[in-house]
Amino acid sequence: MSVLITGGAGYIGGQTVLAFMDRGETPVVLDDLSTGRRSAIASKIPFYVGDVGDAALVLRILETHKVDSILHFAAKIVVPESVSNPLGYYLSNTVKTRALLEAAVKADVRYFVLSSTAAVYGNPTKTPVSEESGPSPLSPYGTSKWMAELMLRDVGAAHDLSYAILRYFNVAGADSAGRHGQSTPDATHLIKVAIETALARRPFMSIFGSDYATPDGTCVRDYIHVSDLATAHLVALDYLKRGGAPRILNCGYGRGYSVREVINAVKRVAGVDFEVREAARRPGDPALIVASNDQLVSLGWTPELDDLAVMVQHALSWEKLRTS
Numbered sequence: 001m002s003v004l005i006t007g008g009a010g011y012i013g014g015q016t017v018l019a020f021m022d023r024g025e026t027p028v029v030l031d032d033l034s035t036g037r038r039s040a041i042a043s044k045i046p047f048y049v050g051d052v053g054d055a056a057l058v059l060r061i062l063e064t065h066k067v068d069s070i071l072h073f074a075a076k077i078v079v080p081e082s083v084s085n086p087l088g089y090y091l092s093n094t095v096k097t098r099a100l101l102e103a104a105v106k107a108d109v110r111y112f113v114l115s116s117t118a119a120v121y122g123n124p125t126k127t128p129v130s131e132e133s134g135p136s137p138l139s140p141y142g143t144s145k146w147m148a149e150l151m152l153r154d155v156g157a158a159h160d161l162s163y164a165i166l167r168y169f170n171v172a173g174a175d176s177a178g179r180h181g182q183s184t185p186d187a188t189h190l191i192k193v194a195i196e197t198a199l200a201r202r203p204f205m206s207i208f209g210s211d212y213a214t215p216d217g218t219c220v221r222d223y224i225h226v227s228d229l230a231t232a233h234l235v236a237l238d239y240l241k242r243g244g245a246p247r248i249l250n251c252g253y254g255r256g257y258s259v260r261e262v263i264n265a266v267k268r269v270a271g272v273d274f275e276v277r278e279a280a281r282r283p284g285d286p287a288l289i290v291a292s293n294d295q296l297v298s299l300g301w302t303p304e305l306d307d308l309a310v311m312v313q314h315a316l317s318w319e320k321l322r323t324s
Contacts, residue, residue, distance in 0.1 A: 002065045003027040003237070006052045006100065007073030008045075009036025011182045012115065012171060012226060016071060017041060018180055019230040028065045030058070031074065035184045053096035055103050062107035069111040069241075070104055071233055072097065075145070078188050079119065079284040082141035093144035094151075101155050111240045112152060112163040113233055118222075118250070118289050120146040120167060127256075128222075128292040131167070131248045139284030149248075156246055164236040164244075169222035169252030169291045171229055173311035174318035181226075181318030191223070191312060194263050195319050198270035205274070207259050209281035212288070218259035220288040222252035225305035225314070235301045249299075252291025253306045262308070269312045 003020065007013040008029030014036065020027045021042065028046045041047050046065060050057045052074045061067065075093045076082065082089040097114075104112060119142030120135040137143045149165050156163045172191045174181030182192050197205040210217040232251050239247070257265075267273055293301075305311065 001068035003069040003071060004030060004061060004065070004067045005071045005073065006030050007036065007075065007115075009033060009038060009040050010073060011184060012168075012229060013071075013073035014040040014180045015175060015226045016073070016230040016233050017045065018175060019227075019234055023234070028061060028067065030061060037183050040180055040183070051096070053099045055099045058100060058103040059106055062103060062109060067107065068109060069113070069237055070100070070109055071113045071115075071237070072100060073115045075115060077117070077141065079139045079141045080188075080282045082139050082144070083283045086140035089140045089144045090147070093141070094147045097148040098151055101151060104161065105155065105159050108160075110160065110162060111237060112156070112161055113236050113240075114148060114152050114163065114165045116145045116149055116165050116167045117142060118167050118169045118252070118291065120149070121286075121289060123286040124289060127288060128254055128290045129250070130292040131250055131295055138286060141284070153246070162240045162244070163246050164240055165248045166232060166236060166251050167248065168229065169224055169250070169289065171226050172223045173225040173227065173305065173314040175227060176305075176314055178317060178321050181315065181322065183322065190221075190259060190262055191266065191315050192319075194266040195270065195312070195316050197274045198266055198272050198316075199319060203275070204277050205263070206277050206279040207263070208279050209285065210278050214258060214288055216258050216260050219285055220256040220258045220290065222254065222256050222290040223262070223308060223311060224252050225303075225311050228303045228305050232296060232301050235296070235299050239299045247295065249296045250291040250293050251296060252293055253303060254291055254293050256288060256290040257308055265308050265312050269309055270316055
């Protein structure tokens with residue numbers, strides 16, 4: 001039996017493909033290459049270019065490769081874009097997840113790991129936020145992912161489908177061996193934007209909102225290294241295969257950094273100064289969100305790269321490598 005990774009040519013999906021390969025497993029990848037790179041996937045990996053909403057294609061892949069597990073990464077992820085284009089996000093993140101789940105049921109897939117987001121929490125009333133906190137998303141992005149979670153919950157209850165929902169906090173860094181990193185054009189990840197500015201690929205960068213109720217007025221986020229996040233998916237899948245009950249799992253380190261702190265860390269690691277401008281708040285951005293990761297740790301997950309400077313250095317090395 002094999003594993004299907006949707007969105008496996010993207011940033012997080014691609015790193016998870018490497019994590020499987022590093023332990024001697026060969027997953028199957030489906031990606032429409034809208035943001036992913038074909039070159040990110042080794043030639044020995046079965047690879048399909050296509051849409052996760054194409055039920056006939058997905059069913060054919062599932063049956064051809066005798067897939068028993070799906071890791072679903074394919075999605076749209078930009079909060080401000082979701083505010084201006086909500087229908088696009090409900091199509092990509094909700095409707096197409098429904099199509100994937102239908103194919104999974106038809107093919108008797110047994111395990112499903114869903115890529116979700118801390119954006120489902122909105123502005124949590126307690127910090128760090130636990131998985132028991134009630135969803136209250138501030139953006140169509142968060143709502144579209146929450147709707148996908150609800151569908152998976154109901155499908156899991158109605159069919160023999162064990163599942164885990166991983167709610168990501170802010171993903172950062174790159175593969176320490178330089179094999180993979182964030183390559184999405186016009187990416188909005190803070191560390192990537194700051195590094196591009198440090199490398200003079202952008203004339204300046206902006207801080208969106210400096211009047212939040214946080215220590216320095218800028219948003220505070222919990223950053224998790226992409227390699228540790230990839231490992232979390234393997235831990236979650238292994239847990240399900242041991243007979244574990246459905247779980248929702250926060251993926252973060254349990255500490256927060258402000259936008260200003262991240263920018264200053266990039267300046268220190270890169271050894272250069274660059275222009276930073278203040279701009280208005282973006283719609284859909286919560287002020288502060290930090291993970292309680294106790295449940296993920298209880299499954300045996302041990303973070304190995306919990307260091308902001310390391311995340312920045314790996315991302316910086318990747319940016320330099322991919323354009324050298």
